[in-house]
Amino acid sequence: MSYPDGLLGDDENVVVHKHPHWKMLLGPVLVLFVVVGGASYLAALVATTDWRLPVWSALGVVGLLLIVWFTLAPLLRWRTTHFVITTHRLMVREGVFTRSGIDIPMWRINSVRCRRGLVDRLFGCGTLVVESASDEPLEFDDIPQVEQVQTLLYGEVGDGAQHRPQEG
Template identity: 75%
Template sequence: MAYPDALLGEHEHVVVHKHPHWKMLVLPVLALLVVVGGGSYLAALAAPLSWHLPVWVVLAVVAAIMVVWFTVAPLLRWRTTHFVITTHRLMVREGVFTRSGVDIPLGRISSVRFRHGLLDRMVGCGTLVVESASDEPLEFDDIPAVEKVHTLLHREISQPDQEDA
């Protein structure tokens, strides 16, 4: 999904647009499986009871709350988190109901580093560390293909913008 062009400046183009790596969704999916499995087991245990219907209603309500809390909310957070590199800036937008964002003009970025441990390397993600001229380094975790993103960002920083020249 492309980043909305209406949010970009004149002569600004998206170079990279990514969501956090899918590994952020492993625990929410496991939580869904545990809630569904546990709820089904408890519902089966309650089936022989004469008052099983109220138990099933309570189980369904508790399971629905848990699914929303532990699966749907993280999925929405993942989906609404954007890491975008354009020809003019690096942008990070996150949040479902309350949005927050960081914009760093490419000209103010002084260094770009990445790091990834063994698990990150196995699944293909890592942490991108961006230092700007006056701020403390910003770390962006779970960036997919972090080495490629690092290279593209470094290339954008090193190249003067061709359209502005």
């Protein structure tokens, strides 16, 4: 799963490229099962009535809209969210139609820490907190294997000191 090389500098390499943890898709999958199950149950209830065709059509339209809004949209958001650590910077890109992102040069990162609750520990993910020269720390939720990512990012921050711009 490589990151597009066109977005990297000449001597820049990808160290880590991750999507958010799959646990964020549990809710949308549950919605999918509830919508399909509920629509199937309602369709079976009206199967013997004279007005079953209009009801089935309405159930199909409403079910499709619910599935698109509550299942496919979160799946697309998950798939188009990238957490990338390179040898020079930390990049986060997200969005389907409107893309947004943030780049933090390694030399601007002051500290890196992670936070993992009970559910996060069960799933093997957590929140990565990056403090940089900006006012507020940045929190990145649902990072898979967050402790390994923290260690790799900390190592790159130490190595990134050599890429610090020279004042002068």
